[in-house]
Amino acid sequence: MGQNTGMSFFERNRQDISARGLDASRLPPGQYLTDRFPVLHVGDIPDYELGQWNLNIFGLVDRPFTLTLDELKALPSVSLTFDIHCVTKWSKFDTTWTGVRVRDLFEMAGVQSEATHVMEHAEFGYTTNVPLADITTDEALVAYAFEGEEITPEHGGPVRIVIPHLYFWKSAKWLRGIELIPKDVPGFWERNGYHMYADPFKEQRFWND
Numbered sequence: 001m002g003q004n005t006g007m008s009f010f011e012r013n014r015q016d017i018s019a020r021g022l023d024a025s026r027l028p029p030g031q032y033l034t035d036r037f038p039v040l041h042v043g044d045i046p047d048y049e050l051g052q053w054n055l056n057i058f059g060l061v062d063r064p065f066t067l068t069l070d071e072l073k074a075l076p077s078v079s080l081t082f083d084i085h086c087v088t089k090w091s092k093f094d095t096t097w098t099g100v101r102v103r104d105l106f107e108m109a110g111v112q113s114e115a116t117h118v119m120e121h122a123e124f125g126y127t128t129n130v131p132l133a134d135i136t137t138d139e140a141l142v143a144y145a146f147e148g149e150e151i152t153p154e155h156g157g158p159v160r161i162v163i164p165h166l167y168f169w170k171s172a173k174w175l176r177g178i179e180l181i182p183k184d185v186p187g188f189w190e191r192n193g194y195h196m197y198a199d200p201f202k203e204q205r206f207w208n209d
């Protein structure tokens, strides 16, 4: 063994990051940096007709509401740049997303005091659970643009969630609803062995991590 340098793909990748003048501590343990943008999901990509998509904010809120895409885009928006980390071990630095802060939508809805978590609901029944505190950060967005362009269908367009500080399965593509709930309930991957919280810097990939 050890004919080569002895360095693994992951070690070499981490060294390349420093060689490029980037801060390698941005890369969580067990991850590698890619410049590509892999496409990852279960099932089909929805094919929306114009005007068909909408978003429901519901559950433990005083004023549940539904937004069309035009209504969402008319709300105050921000463009933010951050790193994303998929549990299948790829990370991508400096991705820029435009959208509405989730907490601004929640302010419109009036979140009730019993709400502690949310369930994100996406097309075809994909769900993922997140604590309320983690989806109401400065960075958590209901995003409708990536790098200044509409989000392509394979990356979750017209609208997806982006929560950069958790593994990327917590960022539902083809978002259709955000439900405020009174306790933590597992979503799709969480019922199938994936971690309830999913902090990439703690490598919370699976149930017992």
Ligand SMILES: Nc1nc2c(c(=O)[nH]1)N[C@H]1C(S)=C(S)[C@@H](COP(=O)(O)O)O[C@H]1N2
Residues within 6 Å of the ligand: 037, 038, 039, 040, 041, 042, 043, 086, 087, 122, 123, 126, 154, 155, 156, 168, 169, 170, 171, 172, 173, 174
């Ligand atoms: N609706 C939906 N959203 C999803 C998924 C999915 O299967 N369905 N996969 C998740 C996973 S595991 C990842 S890594 C990211 C991938 O996003 P991307 O294809 O834009 O890279 O989407 C997340 N959001």
Ligand SMILES: [Mo]
Residues within 6 Å of the ligand: 040, 086, 087, 088, 168, 169
């Ligand atoms: Mo993922």
